Amino acid sequence: MTQTQETEYQAVSPSDFFYRNREIAGFSNPSRAIYVGVREILENSLDACESAQIPPEIYVRITELSSSGGENGTAVYLLRIQDNGTGVPAEEIPACFAQVFYGSKYTLKQNRGTFGMGGKMTILYGQITTHKPVIVTSSTGDEIHEYEMMMDIQKNQPQVLRHTTLANEKGWCGTIVELQIEGDYPRIMSRMIEYIRQTAMVNPYADITFIDPKNRLYRFERGTTQMPPVPLRVKPHPHGIDVETLRRMLLITKSRDMKNFMMDQFQGVGPKTAEKFLAFAEIKRETKPPNLSSDEIVKLVRAAKDFQEFYRPDPSCLSPIGPDLLETGIRKELGLTEDDFIKTVQRPPATYSGYPFIVEAAVVAGPTVRKIGQGITLYRFANRIPLLFDESSCVTYKVISKDINWRTYNVQQETPLVVAIHLCSTKIPYKSVGKEFLADQVEVEKEITNAIREAARDLRIFISRSVKMEKQKHRLNIFSKYLPVIAEFAMRLGEKTDMPNIKKLLNEILVVNLQEEEEENGNGEENGNRVLPPPEEETPEVELEEEKIDGKEDK
């Protein structure tokens, strides 16, 4: 039994755990590390601005301090990220930035931040690669507080090395994070810029300045100051409740009986619904919440999943981009022209296990897209975050490659196409802490599929139209090439001296062609801004089975 003695049992702190397994938070190598680092802090900055309806002004600077030399070609960089957001209350700063599992993201609310991990992991990674402290400067409007800190990883505690309080005459509000990190910027450069570009695409009200290690300045100016509504915190929806959450709520609630408990603590439950539901769940409405037995708790949770008469989860807490802003953003960043096809749609709110979500989609085609390349280019966004890595494991990829039958839309394998998806929700179903791809929740997959179908509906017309136009051009070229010759020949033959007017003739041909087309396509002119009822072959909607979903990848 010597082996048993050998076995060594120990507890590790949360930061220690993520320190040992940093790759699961996205820090899998030096180039990913600096990418994720910038990304996480930038996203916190955007959250901090939006929560106060302040049009974000973000300043990101990466400075190379020293090449670590050596074969692995990494270097030490100084990251500086500044925002004009709400700022963090002085007393919260140390824990917020240097204690894993502490923060403001643990609420039911649309946030870019989901795990409340990114900022800390960046600081942690910076510390374990450079052993330098992080400097956080922040103000909520009163004095400016500057903290110099290290993390005690084993204890998961902030170590404050210096705390300075500065006067704040100008009433500055915001946060500045400065840290050193070892990374490999050259390898990730193109992705980093693409990431910021796409961020600008879906945050058109944000001003973003980026200065890279070669001192190149990238400026992304806001296209509008119109802000999306502040995402609100919401009560949970009964459909998504689990035993643990319910147990906790029952212990702290002030509601005097179960009927009031259901009404006070959940969204979408009025007095009638409360009574109906409790009857359905076979629980006395007079029961005092703390007196619910564990069997009753389980019964209630089960019933809540099956009861069909709750209102849908409240989408008021969501802030989608909106079809117009999405179109603006895409037109701006892709530089679309009149000749391009773009259709943006927003689906009605839906829900998966009690979390409300909205899917928005855009489909773009035409000459400009042709320049981007053949086949489908996919842009993925979740709560306004661009997702750039692990595309093939993302449910959106599955939808465009497997669920959608592109032939329906005259789209061939090589047809150049841009598809953009934005999912917003109080809980994005990320498959990993790295926040790069979405798990295939059945309801989400369904909505994404339908969004693309809706956006692609008029694509068929546009494509056949442009194909026809190509043909016509070709035909016209031939005419305009030979008509003059024929005309001249005819002129000589008839011993005339004045050429017949060919232009007129050519124009007539053009007109005729276009008319033909109109008759075929009906008012195809509107170029895809109508909403038609779905064609027959599309409904019934995608039915998706778990097994199939899991099964997909393997042979």
Added chain:
Amino acid sequence: MTQTQETEYQAVSPSDFFYRNREIAGFSNPSRAIYVGVREILENSLDACESAQIPPEIYVRITELSSSGGENGTAVYLLRIQDNGTGVPAEEIPACFAQVFYGSKYTLKQNRGTFGMGGKMTILYGQITTHKPVIVTSSTGDEIHEYEMMMDIQKNQPQVLRHTTLANEKGWCGTIVELQIEGDYPRIMSRMIEYIRQTAMVNPYADITFIDPKNRLYRFERGTTQMPPVPLRVKPHPHGIDVETLRRMLLITKSRDMKNFMMDQFQGVGPKTAEKFLAFAEIKRETKPPNLSSDEIVKLVRAAKDFQEFYRPDPSCLSPIGPDLLETGIRKELGLTEDDFIKTVQRPPATYSGYPFIVEAAVVAGPTVRKIGQGITLYRFANRIPLLFDESSCVTYKVISKDINWRTYNVQQETPLVVAIHLCSTKIPYKSVGKEFLADQVEVEKEITNAIREAARDLRIFISRSVKMEKQKHRLNIFSKYLPVIAEFAMRLGEKTDMPNIKKLLNEILVVNLQEEEEENGNGEENGNRVLPPPEEETPEVELEEEKIDGKEDK
């Protein structure tokens, strides 16, 4: 600034964090939940047996207790998993099973368990879906201890409801875990059985009995009692060290100076290497470890990454399956025959960021494989765990679909082929806590590619050989069809009465054909058990760039 007030800061416990984000541990839906649950506990059982060199006898039973009814079609199941491993010391049981971030997996050692999370997450998920306690019965050889426990998720503490000590006349050693969990077994059934089948494939010394909810018994008997060597804990390799680890080691070491510190605390460092290295790192060998300045710490870590004269990381701590056992397992589970091609290879130990690893691969082709289906079927194993989900995000998938040029081996798109990969390491580069796919560490990707190339080397001969055989069969059929007719005709013509001996003729044809072939293929007879030096076109080996790796998935 109302928003600032609104912002709510709070700390959550580790279990609370994973409770809120259970999908990142693989518990993304009811069918995945029961799959992951069984898997995690089964893997802990296998670890517990191997660490004591006990041929595992594992008993898994899933009993349906009650259908929760309702539309979502889930049910409550009782999981019971029993092993004959080392058992867990009584005093460790509560924390080991009901406290996140506590356990025996936090050491540098080849383990199936990596994060020390799976068991707890299963118990946690069971609790939040059924609110029932877990029952753990275990003995290290003395008394048998039975614990009935719940998790206090908010405090991340075990709550012991009952602790009974029983006599242990038979000196039983092992662990039994019993818990209730809500899940959807029917949807995951095929995967569950496939998982256990593949587990048997790479653990041929294990006896596994599985009884499913329909009371069907699946028996996987061991093919051998020969056990792999016990994986040992090892000292870290300097190449993989980071500032934090080094700092911790410097604080607790008893070594009197840096030279001894390097020799005592790291593997692969003798007195000469220690001196050479410290000179290279510009650190005085007499310096007392605790007196190293943080700049020196950083300098030492950088130097350790670049210094080329350390011994390779020590692979003695790894326990690969071995080409023969791997072949046995695959032959057994796929039911291969004489006519099939199988080649298994084991690569020499390699290392990524200081962790030793070994890649083993098998390539299988032939009639039996044809039954499995067209194209490549990929089996993925990591430290003897079969990986069944998210194949397309796994580096192994990337290798077979992008890095290997199959034409080199006469393999066409539709050629039926089985490729099996086993990676064993003290640290498997999992991309998520769900342990389903491997991150693309450059060195690992390189080794996998070379392993497959080595295994596939004689495939070309086998395939062209079988293609030719097909042709020959066809030719022979024609001969044997017409020769008799011709013979009889000739007989009549010559007014003879005795038929010429056609068999002889046919055999001759056959012989000739085979000879032809020999001449072309050299001693192709050996049917793929030789090791040739790599053909020219294969070396230089795959060069892989970070950008390319990340870039792969997206357009």
